[in-house]
Amino acid sequence: MFPNGAAPRRVVVTGMGIASPLGLGVEHVWKRLLAGESGISAIQAFDVTELPAKIAGQVPAGTKATGGLDLNEWIPVKDQKKMDRFIQLALVAAAEAVEDSGWLPEEEEDRAATGVMIGSGIGGLTTIYDASQLVASGRARRLSPFFIPSALINLASGHVSIRYGFKGPNHSVVTACATGVHALGDAARLIAFGDAEVMVAGGAEAAVCELGMAGFCASRALSTAFNDTPEAASRPWSEDRDGFVMGEGAGVCVLEEYEHAKNRGAKIYAEVIGYGMSGDAHHITAPPEDGSGAFRSMRAALRSAGVAPEQVQYVNAHGTSTFADDVELGAVERLWGDAASGLAMSSTKSAIGHLLGAAGAVEGIFSILAIRDQVAPPTLNLDRPSRETPIDRVAKVAQERKIKVALSNSFGFGGTNASIVFRAVP
Amino acid sequence: MSETAEKVKKIVVEHLGVDEAKVTEDASFIDDLGADSLDTVELVMAFEEAFGVEIPDDAAEKITTVKDAIAYIESQKG
Numbered sequence: 001m002f003p004n005g006a007a008p009r010r011v012v013v014t015g016m017g018i019a020s021p022l023g024l025g026v027e028h029v030w031k032r033l034l035a036g037e038s039g040i041s042a043i044q045a046f047d048v049t050e051l052p053a054k055i056a057g058q059v060p061a062g063t064k065a066t067g068g069l070d071l072n073e074w075i076p077v078k079d080q081k082k083m084d085r086f087i088q089l090a091l092v093a094a095a096e097a098v099e100d101s102g103w104l105p106e107e108e109e110d111r112a113a114t115g116v117m118i119g120s121g122i123g124g125l126t127t128i129y130d131a132s133q134l135v136a137s138g139r140a141r142r143l144s145p146f147f148i149p150s151a152l153i154n155l156a157s158g159h160v161s162i163r164y165g166f167k168g169p170n171h172s173v174v175t176a177c178a179t180g181v182h183a184l185g186d187a188a189r190l191i192a193f194g195d196a197e198v199m200v201a202g203g204a205e206a207a208v209c210e211l212g213m214a215g216f217c218a219s220r221a222l223s224t225a226f227n228d229t230p231e232a233a234s235r236p237w238s239e240d241r242d243g244f245v246m247g248e249g250a251g252v253c254v255l256e257e258y259e260h261a262k263n264r265g266a267k268i269y270a271e272v273i274g275y276g277m278s279g280d281a282h283h284i285t286a287p288p289e290d291g292s293g294a295f296r297s298m299r300a301a302l303r304s305a306g307v308a309p310e311q312v313q314y315v316n317a318h319g320t321s322t323f324a325d326d327v328e329l330g331a332v333e334r335l336w337g338d339a340a341s342g343l344a345m346s347s348t349k350s351a352i353g354h355l356l357g358a359a360g361a362v363e364g365i366f367s368i369l370a371i372r373d374q375v376a377p378p379t380l381n382l383d384r385p386s387r388e389t390p391i392d393r394v395a396k397v398a399q400e401r402k403i404k405v406a407l408s409n410s411f412g413f414g415g416t417n418a419s420i421v422f423r424a425v426p
Numbered sequence: 427m428s429e430t431a432e433k434v435k436k437i438v439v440e441h442l443g444v445d446e447a448k449v450t451e452d453a454s455f456i457d458d459l460g461a462d463s464l465d466t467v468e469l470v471m472a473f474e475e476a477f478g479v480e481i482p483d484d485a486a487e488k489i490t491t492v493k494d495a496i497a498y499i500e501s502q503k504g
Contacts, residue, residue: 078443
C-alpha cells in the first residue's frame, strides 16, 4: 500500500478551530474550560414541554469579538439557507483552523495535495425534520432544491473544499459519537500513506432540535434530573449521574505531513503518533460491562504509537455521564495497571455536554492544548464518584501537570470505539 | 415600475443576495446575478409562493431574466 515501499510519514497538527457551547475560538473556549465554566443551559430555541430533557450545550449567539456566533460574520446570507446548522458550524471551525495554520494555497499542486475529512454523527436533522413536515402537509412541490445538499453529512467536507479550493481527498466519517476521532485518525493515515500533504479534519454536529432531543430521550440516554440546574447535569463518574447532556458544535484540525509543515515554517502544536479502533460486537447502544472494546481500542492506539501506558500522562475520557463511565474507567485501570496512579483522566463533557460526532474532534483539541500548556482540564461536578480509583480524575479544578503524551477516547452507538494519541514535538 | 416588477426584484435581491442596482429587467439570473441552476429552481418557487401562481417546469426553464419572470407572472395574473 505504501508508495515505493516507503515507511509511514509523520503527521502533525498545525491549525485548530472550535465552535462549542463554551463559545467560538480555541483560546476563548480553552480559557473558559480551564476556569471551570459550564456551557450547559436551558433550551429556549423550541418548545420542550413534552420532553423529559430540557437542557443542552448550545453554541452561544454573539459576535467574533465576544466569542459568540453571528452567522453573518462567517457565511454569506444567501448561502446560509443552503446548509444545515451542522455544516455552518463546520465552516466556522474550519475557517478558524485554516487561518490558524496559515495554509491557504494558491498553487494548483498544493490545492490538490490538501484534502478534507469532516464527519457528523447525524447530519442535517433540523433540515430533515422541517422538510418532512412540508411533505407530510401535502406541499412536496414546495420543497427547497437545497434540501438534500443541506442534509447530507459529507457536504460539510464539500463546502469547506469549495470555499478554500482544497482539491485533495474529500471524505467524511459517520460513526456516531466516535466520528471525531475516526476523522482525525483516518485523515492522519491518509497523510501518512501519501494520499495528501494536508488534511482539514474533524467533526460537526447540530442535533439540539426537537427530533434530536426526542430521539435521545426515547432511547433513555439523556439526563433528566437536573433541568433546573443545567450546569450540574453533566457529571461524569458521579454517583448520581443520570445520562448525557446533548451538545452541539464543531472541532476541526489542520493535519499536515511533518516535513511539509517544517519547510513552510508552520507552528506545530503536536504530533499524531497513534490511532486505534475496535468494535464491541455486543449491543446497539451499550458497551460490554467488561470494557473490552474500549480496552482494545486504547491498546491498539498505544501500539501504533509505540508507547507504553506509563508514558501517557493524560487521557481525555469519553466519559458521557452515563453508566458507561465506569466501564471505560475499568478498561483504563486494566491497561495502565500500576501506572494508573500517575495518570490524569478527565471528561470535558462535564463542561460542554456530548457533542456526538463533533465530540472526538473538540476533545482531541483539548488533549493537544493539555500538552501545549501542561495542564489537565477539569471534570466538573465530581463531588461523589460512584467508585474510587487510583487515577486522578481532575475533579472540579484544572491541574498543572507534566504532559508529554495524551490519549483521547470516543465511543459510539453500534459499538464503535476509537482512540487517538498525541505527543509534544520538541 | 409595476407592482409585480417591484416585488419580483425584491425577491431576487433577497434570494440571490445581490445589490438592488444590479437587478435590472435585462439581468440574467445565471449570467449576471451569480445564480446556479438550483438557485433558479428556488427562485421560481419563491415567485410561485409570492404571487400565488403555478409555474410548470417547461415554463420555468424559459424564465432566465428578471424581465421573463415579470412577463410570465403578469400573463398568469391576467
